[in-house]
Amino acid sequence: xxxxxxxxxxxxxxxxxxxxxxxxxxxxxxxxxxxxxxxxxxxxxxxxxxxxxxxxxxxxxxxxxxxxxxxxxxxxxxxxxxxxxxx
Amino acid sequence: xxxxxxxxxxxxxxxxxxxxxxxxxxxxxxxxxxxxxxxxxxxxxxxxxxxxxxxxxxxxxxxxxxxxxxxxxxxxxxxxxxxxxxxxxxxxxxxxxxxxxxxxxxxxxxxxxxxxxxxxxxxxxxxxxxxxxxxxxxxxxxxxxxxxxxxxxxxxxxxxxxxxxxxxxxxxxxxxxxxxxxxxxxxx
Numbered sequence: 383x384x385x386x387x388x389x390x391x392x393x394x395x396x397x398x399x400x401x402x403x404x405x406x407x408x409x410x411x412x413x414x415x416x417x418x419x420x421x422x423x424x425x426x427x428x429x430x431x432x433x434x435x436x437x438x439x440x441x442x443x444x445x446x447x448x449x450x451x452x453x454x455x456x457x458x459x460x461x462x463x464x465x466x467x468x469x
Numbered sequence: 470x471x472x473x474x475x476x477x478x479x480x481x482x483x484x485x486x487x488x489x490x491x492x493x494x495x496x497x498x499x500x501x502x503x504x505x506x507x508x509x510x511x512x513x514x515x516x517x518x519x520x521x522x523x524x525x526x527x528x529x530x531x532x533x534x535x536x537x538x539x540x541x542x543x544x545x546x547x548x549x550x551x552x553x554x555x556x557x558x559x560x561x562x563x564x565x566x567x568x569x570x571x572x573x574x575x576x577x578x579x580x581x582x583x584x585x586x587x588x589x590x591x592x593x594x595x596x597x598x599x600x601x602x603x604x605x606x607x608x609x610x611x612x613x614x615x616x617x618x619x620x621x622x623x624x625x626x627x628x629x630x631x632x633x634x635x636x637x638x639x640x641x642x643x644x645x646x647x648x649x650x651x652x653x654x655x656x657x
Contacts, residue, residue, distance in 0.1 A: 442588040448493035
């Protein structure tokens with residue numbers, strides 16, 4: 383499958399989009415994608431959109447912490463040594 | 470008065486316990502229920518304390534704890550292990566949301582109007598394997614290699630699950646945003 387009406391590198395930029403945003407690419411590939419984004423308005427816009435989505439997802443999904451009583455219960459168990467296999 | 474077991478406990482409290490929030494958050498997404506999640510998180514932390522000698526200092530303690538959490542979860546709900554993905558992953562067409570909104574909201578500002586609970590509900594509706602990978606990555610910030618270790622699959626599988634999980638979630642959240650009037654349906 384080819385996409386002849388697009389400049390070279392779109393395919394790579396799209397294929398590696400999430401790896402790029404996750405900083406998981408090899409430095410040389412990352413550089414190639416970055417260079418492509420600097421010159422391709424369409425891919426740049428797509429990346430901006432996915433980046434916004436990614437940051438939104440992280441922010442929303444992290445909005446939970448453990449209930450204080452759970453932490454206290456675990457600390458109690460550790461302190462009391464009631465755990466049978468504690469040396 | 471300090472004994473070796475005091476030192477051990479202090480070490481555990483310093484290095485493992487700070488990750489309780491992460492363990493609880495992942496437990497909540499795996500179990501889908503607060504009291505189950507608390508039980509799972511507690512069992513995980515106590516197991517981890519018993520196995521503390523197996524933790525290698527300098528490695529990612531969070532990933533280590535999440536591996537224990539995952540085993541604990543699977544042992545408890547053995548059934549879940551045999552449940553397979555029900556979504557046909559090949560049906561997910563990539564980046565359709567961007568195509569739809571590029572003329573009306575190319576920067577995805579509508580996302581900001583979607584509240585936590587709605588996002589968490591959508592995450593919970595993902596197929597289990599997708600959900601697990603997405604949570605480990607986007608919620609807990611593990612690398613692809615760390616996720617591969619925790620879940621016990623190749624890095625390539627992590628990548629494809631993550632890709633599809635994010636796309637599926639994006640599609641649902643976009644549909645929700647359209648329904649709520651946060652974004653005008655665009656597209657060709």
